[in-house]
Amino acid sequence: MKITRREAIKLGLIGGGGLLLSQDFPSEAWAQSSPQIDRFKRPFQMPPVLKPIRSYEGGDRPIDIYQITMRKNQVKILPGEKTQIWGYEGMIPGPIIRQRGGFRDEDRGRSSLIRFINQLGTTLEEGEEVPISTTVHLHGMASLPQYDGHAEDLSLPGYFKDYFYPNDRAATIWYHDHAIDRTSRNVYMGLAGMYIVEDEEERQLNLPKGKYDVPLILQDLRFASDDNRLIFNDRNQQGLYADVILVNGVPWPYMKVARRKYRFRVLNASTSRSYQLVLSKEENKLTRGDKLFVIGTDCGLLSEPVELESPLKTLQLFPAERYEFIIDFAQYPLHTQVFLRNPSIQSNSNFDKDTRVQTIMRFDVELSEPDDSDLPDHLRDFEPLIDKIPSGQEVPLRTFVFGRGRNWTINGKIWNKNRVDANPEPGAIEIWKLVNQGGWDHPVHIHFTDWQILDRNGRSPRSYERGWKDVFRVGHFETVRVIARFSTRNGEHIEGKYMFHCHNLVHEDHSMMSLFEVGKNGDSPFSAPPQPISEMQPL
Ligand code: C2O
Ligand code: CU
Numbered sequence: 001m002k003i004t005r006r007e008a009i010k011l012g013l014i015g016g017g018g019l020l021l022s023q024d025f026p027s028e029a030w031a032q033s034s035p036q037i038d039r040f041k042r043p044f045q046m047p048p049v050l051k052p053i054r055s056y057e058g059g060d061r062p063i064d065i066y067q068i069t070m071r072k073n074q075v076k077i078l079p080g081e082k083t084q085i086w087g088y089e090g091m092i093p094g095p096i097i098r099q100r101g102g103f104r105d106e107d108r109g110r111s112s113l114i115r116f117i118n119q120l121g122t123t124l125e126e127g128e129e130v131p132i133s134t135t136v137h138l139h140g141m142a143s144l145p146q147y148d149g150h151a152e153d154l155s156l157p158g159y160f161k162d163y164f165y166p167n168d169r170a171a172t173i174w175y176h177d178h179a180i181d182r183t184s185r186n187v188y189m190g191l192a193g194m195y196i197v198e199d200e201e202e203r204q205l206n207l208p209k210g211k212y213d214v215p216l217i218l219q220d221l222r223f224a225s226d227d228n229r230l231i232f233n234d235r236n237q238q239g240l241y242a243d244v245i246l247v248n249g250v251p252w253p254y255m256k257v258a259r260r261k262y263r264f265r266v267l268n269a270s271t272s273r274s275y276q277l278v279l280s281k282e283e284n285k286l287t288r289g290d291k292l293f294v295i296g297t298d299c300g301l302l303s304e305p306v307e308l309e310s311p312l313k314t315l316q317l318f319p320a321e322r323y324e325f326i327i328d329f330a331q332y333p334l335h336t337q338v339f340l341r342n343p344s345i346q347s348n349s350n351f352d353k354d355t356r357v358q359t360i361m362r363f364d365v366e367l368s369e370p371d372d373s374d375l376p377d378h379l380r381d382f383e384p385l386i387d388k389i390p391s392g393q394e395v396p397l398r399t400f401v402f403g404r405g406r407n408w409t410i411n412g413k414i415w416n417k418n419r420v421d422a423n424p425e426p427g428a429i430e431i432w433k434l435v436n437q438g439g440w441d442h443p444v445h446i447h448f449t450d451w452q453i454l455d456r457n458g459r460s461p462r463s464y465e466r467g468w469k470d471v472f473r474v475g476h477f478e479t480v481r482v483i484a485r486f487s488t489r490n491g492e493h494i495e496g497k498y499m500f501h502c503h504n505l506v507h508e509d510h511s512m513m514s515l516f517e518v519g520k521n522g523d524s525p526f527s528a529p530p531q532p533i534s535e536m537q538p539l
């Protein structure tokens with residue numbers, strides 16, 4: 001839907017303070033276009049995989065120790081001048097962490113301990129020099145509350161914190177900044193990276209692996225036309241829609257591929273933008289009969305592959321969602337060019353002056369390489385949680401309304417770190433009804449546990465959404481019912497306070513966030529506070 005400026009003022013969408021105005025992020029510049037670079041000029045890049053600095057093999061479960069420094073860096077993104085980013089290890093996106101997870105003997109699973117060191121220094125906000133504080137959330141991991149990146153468990157520059165992650169099951173997840181009121185800016189500046197957990201059941205499937213298992217981390221950024229610096233503007237807290245599409249930090253890359261199967265793990269790491277993915281043999285329109293097979297959702301494999309054929313079947317990807325899919329490039333003759341297209345979703349296209357965002361990258365089918373990988377018909381057992389409710393038992397049903405007053409709200413309320421809006425029992429199954437009052441999409445994310453979508457406005461979810469998820473698009477005037485068990489995927493009970501919020505990071509920063517508390521005996525999210533670097537002991 002389209003909202004005119006006058007209507008927006010009437011609805012209270014324009015106005016209200018809190019807009020970041022600074023020399024770093026000049027707000028008047030949002031309407032300017034980024035430099036008009038040619039697309040498909042730079043090759044695709046795999047983000048590097050981070051190696052542990054040390055491993056402890058003894059004990060019940062080996063632990064790998066990683067260290068990541070958050071710092072500013074000047075990186076070459078566009079032709080001409082370099083761009084300052086804030087990155088994990090100074091990279092945009094951060095390095096990939098790949099871990100063996102799972103808790104069965106045959107998984108030989110490992111835990112991770114990551115020391116995140118904040119060396120970001122300061123930035124200008126409204127002319128004032130302020131420290132860049134951070135907190136790290138590993139999105140998709142059932143971590144203890146003190147390691148979940150609570151928005152107010154902040155590390156100042158010059159501080160570090162050791163985060164512990166159990167790696168309970170296989171999935172494509174991600175780590176990103178979660179600082180209160182500043183998440184959108186911090187993630188936009190580069191503080192996001194992918195984290196891949198594997199287990200034995202998945203390895204047995206013989207899906208494409210190694211260089212054929214490919215992360216695609218999508219972001220949209222806007223650059224100043226004179227010096228390529230990043231421009232952050234959330235348009236009076238509505239959302240941030242930029243005009244350069246990056247895959248793994250490279251604008252509109254091309255990727256040489258072989259005529260065989262590839263596994264792609266796509267993550268929408270954009271601030272607000274949603275994507276609609278579809279393959280096409282043409283750059284600016286959709287062709288017919290191009291196929292991809294969705295095999296995984298936010299929290300791991302689907303029960304079976306879901307075939308999506310162009311032009312009608314597309315894969316919608318809202319902020320923070322992850323999907324995994326197989327493309328078999330053997331469907332194309334050598335020397336075919338195939339585009340990953342993004343025919344814009346209406347909620348974005350209202351903001352897009354530039355249709356160049358409607359293509360994401362190009363695959364050049366140039367190589368012939370053998371393919372001994374499989375795409376099995378059955379991937380993983382999936383039991384609907386609704387069938388696990390003993391008959392006659394009442395399941396708690398909670399309703400959360402995502403709306404807008406002076407701020408973005410949940411049930412009419414804004415964020416308050418001392419208020420808890422739901423108290424599930426450890427191990428309990430609950431149904432949550434997520435209601436959108438209209439006007440905007442709200443990609444809702446609930447921390448700690450994995451969910452299943454029951455229905456959207458009473459109708460069944462899209463075919464590829466019928467797996468475990470932790471982000472759900474709740475569209476304009478939509479009601480989505482989701483179901484979860486409040487335990488980890490291996491059945492362990494963890495208690496404590498966790499956040500849930502809209503993952504349009506601009507909405508999150510302007511209060512569309514709250515807390516639930518599992519049980520009452522959990523550790524406080526503030527029980528492992530960051531320490532000054534001067535007191536840092538080697539791990
Ligand atoms: Cu990906 Cu609470 O966030
Ligand atoms: Cu999360």
Ligand code: CU
Nearest residue numbers: 442502504507
């Ligand atoms: Cu929202």
